[in-house]
Amino acid sequence: MRNLSLYILSLFILLPIAVIAQDRAYPIEGDGIFSFLRRWNRVGDAYVQEFIELNFDRLNAQGGLELGTVYLIPPLHPGDEYPASIEMLPQGTDPAIFGSAAGDMTPRSERLKNACFYIISGHGGPDPGAIARVGNRILHEDEYAYDIALRLARELMLDGATVHVIIQDPQDGIRDGMYLNNSSNETCMGEPIPRNQLDRLKQRVEKVNELYERDKEQFDYCRAIEIHVDSRNKGKRIDVFFYHSPDKQSQLLATTTRDLFRVKYDTHQPGRGFSGHVEERGLYILRHLEPPSILVEVGNIQNAFDRQRILLSNNRQALANWMAQAFLMLFTR
Ligand SMILES: [Zn+2]
Known part of the structure; x- marks a missing residue:
């Protein structure tokens, strides 16, 4: 006592x-x-x-x-800690990757707070993808795909999403020019991109699947998208194509995005008509990515009309906005 x-x-x-x-x-x-x-x-x-x-x-x-x-020093409020605990939650890509466009990242909503996205731009590193010659300029698919990918990532982040930008270029942020400089310093989240095509695809798939393994515990909704620019005959105009896997969620993502693009085209270019289509394809990426995924081809880089869709930064932004909007529609419905 x-x-x-x-x-x-x-x-x-x-x-x-x-x-x-x-x-x-x-x-x-x-x-x-x-x-x-x-x-x-x-x-x-x-x-x-x-x-x-x-x-x-x-x-x-x-x-x-x-x-x-x-x-x-004022006492800690409930829930706060000193020293600050190490962030255990999954974290997405640092917006610094957007370059000067990272400056204003004030979120406009938290509508995508419980959603997580893997944004993959096609090719990169030693592989430029499709190449087009315009006058004395040489356009590389990977640079345009990357710019659209960054814009999409940014849109999603502004609505509170966690976004993993899988292919990264430490030097190129979001760029507004028509002719984007070519470079080969893209990495797969810091790792050099192999030259061999299968190794290259395997690397990005494994990276996404590894992140997804952890993210799926944390988020209600995880989706992956890979962005490409097609290369066809010069005379061939094509609209945006959406490829999906046999997975129902993948198919839904492809059809919803296509439908939204149709509405957008009907609004912005009435009478034009939109013939972008949805197709199931056995592409390596779609077969091996664990989260529901789509692959988007935004136009024919060889065709002068289609090329406007990627050369003008406003158009690249519109493509990104519409893709982001489709994700948002699916997540919030
Ligand atoms: Zn490609």
Whole structure:
């Protein structure tokens, strides 16, 4: 009994001392209230308010921090931790990949919060895909597919989705020009892309499946899309093609996207008609990707009319917007 009361007594004495000892710190050179609090993982306006109340008599005339003055750190709010726990949730690609377009990533909604997407641009690395000559320029399929892929990824992220950009180029963000410079420094999430076609496809499939293994526990909805530009006879105009696997969800994704494209074309170019079609194909990618997937061919790179669809950045953006919209429709319905 005596021991117990001694124990309780010591708890009352020692505990507040421990808390107080932990809850004060000196600022470092250049600190403002925000950076000081962030170091202690106190992020948000409420902490700033509490900090000012706790330290009103220690702030300088400008309301800032003084080197050599000790400041009280507001207690952690429920759910917050110091040190910050390591993020265990799956995380998508850093928007920095979009280049200057990463600047404004203010989300417009959280409608895709529980959705996860794998965006794969066709080819890349040593494989440029289809090649077209326009005057003295040489256009590579992979650069255009990549630009559309990034735009699509960005649209999905702006609605709160987790997005994995599988083929990445550390130098090329979203580009607005008509003629995109060719490069071969694309990687499969940091790994060099092999030259051999089967190895190349296997690499991206394995990467997606590996991520999906973990993501499917976390997300209600995971989908993959690979984007290509077709290469056919110069005289052949084609609309956007959507290929799917035998999987019902894959088929639904293809038909929904096609239908939405038709509506968009009817709105933006009335009377044009849209003959883009949906087809089941036994393509390696579609056979081996675990999440429901589609492969999209956005036009014939050899055809001067079709080429406008990829050369004009507004058109690349429209393609991305419509694909993103189809994903959103399917996810939210
Ligand atoms: Zn291709």
